[in-house]
Amino acid sequence: MEQYEPLEIIGTGSFGLIRKVRRKTDGKILARKEIDYRRMNEKERNQLSAEFSILCELDHPNIVRYYGRHVDKINCMIYIIMEYCEGGDLSSIIKKCKKEGTFLSENTIWHFFTQILRALHECHYGYGKNKCGSNHSQQHITILHRDIKPDNVFLGSDNKLKLGDFGLSRKLNLDREFAQTYVGTPYYMSPELITESHYDVKSDIWSLGCLLYELCALQPPFQAKSQPVLAIKISAGTISPIPSRYSDELYNIIKAMLMVDPNQRPTTMELIKMLNPNKDTAYRE
Numbered sequence: 001m002e003q004y005e006p007l008e009i010i011g012t013g014s015f016g017l018i019r020k021v022r023r024k025t026d027g028k029i030l031a032r033k034e035i036d037y038r039r040m041n042e043k044e045r046n047q048l049s050a051e052f053s054i055l056c057e058l059d060h061p062n063i064v065r066y067y068g069r070h071v072d073k074i075n076c077m078i079y080i081i082m083e084y085c086e087g088g089d090l091s092s093i094i095k096k097c098k099k100e101g102t103f104l105s106e107n108t109i110w111h112f113f114t115q116i117l118r119a120l121h122e123c124h125y126g127y128g129k130n131k132c133g134s135n136h137s138q139q140h141i142t143i144l145h146r147d148i149k150p151d152n153v154f155l156g157s158d159n160k161l162k163l164g165d166f167g168l169s170r171k172l173n174l175d176r177e178f179a180q181t182y183v184g185t186p187y188y189m190s191p192e193l194i195t196e197s198h199y200d201v202k203s204d205i206w207s208l209g210c211l212l213y214e215l216c217a218l219q220p221p222f223q224a225k226s227q228p229v230l231a232i233k234i235s236a237g238t239i240s241p242i243p244s245r246y247s248d249e250l251y252n253i254i255k256a257m258l259m260v261d262p263n264q265r266p267t268t269m270e271l272i273k274m275l276n277p278n279k280d281t282a283y284r285e
């Protein structure tokens with residue numbers, strides 16, 4: 001028996017649509033990613049399997065909560081059940097500001113940045129939660145999101161930001177092991193990916209820097225009409241100043257995350273300490 005009443009389609013994620021659904025047992029509103037696996041090749045099916053195993057490891061207030069999955073063999077569909085985020089995605093919030101000619105306040109930007117940073121820190125340095133009963137004990141795992149962008153950050157019903165869509169993410173078993181291929185959004189592609197195509201935690205930091213820049217300037221730091229020109233601009237790493245309404249502190253953090261040399265970029269822990277210099281409180285709410 002179908003456990004969920006399908007409601008309207010609310011967006012598109014990696015591999016499929018996102019639909020609002022109502023759980024029949026208690027009326028709870030959730031989001032369901034709907035994937036037709038007939039159209040998936042072997043590599044995409046492996047990536048989907050990787051997404052499931054990653055979603056089972058993550059349990060954090062700033063990461064979209066995963067409730068489970070269901071395979072509909074008759075219709076060749078896979079459904080991933082996740083937390084509903086009634087505020088939609090950051091991309092829509094940025095578009096609304098541009099349309100209205102307004103800017104996000106510096107306080108709002110720090111509030112957004114702190115939450116996404118906590119989510120990314122959990123991915124990079126958290127401990128697996130094995131919520132799906134996998135047999136390994138809690139161990140340190142490194143999860144690379146690999147597609148951090150405003151379209152993949154959502155505003156939850158608790159007014160908290162949630163990092164979502166781990167459809168392109170990778171679990172690294174060895175800290176220094178590199179994910180071999182990169183498939184994310186070109187605007188946010190880091191310099192090392194243009195030259196070497198190796199992706200690691202510092203590449204997520206670059207994308208986070210691009211996202212923070214876009215929250216301020218309402219446009220990405222690197223833009224071009226063609227990918228070759230975009231690649232040249234990214235490799236040069238030269239960015240225009242953010243609007244003068246924002247502090248030097250904010251601009252300095254963006255510049256640090258957009259250092260062309262990945263070794264010069266801060267880790268999530270270093271960024272958290274920059275935000276809370278005098279506090280040694282746990283970074284997790």
Ligand SMILES: CNC(=O)c1c(C)[nH]c(/C=C2\C(=O)Nc3ccc(Cl)cc32)c1C
Binds near residue numbers: 018085086154
């Ligand atoms: C116009 N659509 C929206 O405002 C919107 C709303 C109300 N929710 C969403 C998206 C999600 C949502 O509500 N929960 C999600 C879980 C995972 C992923 Cl990849 C996306 C979502 C969207 C795109």
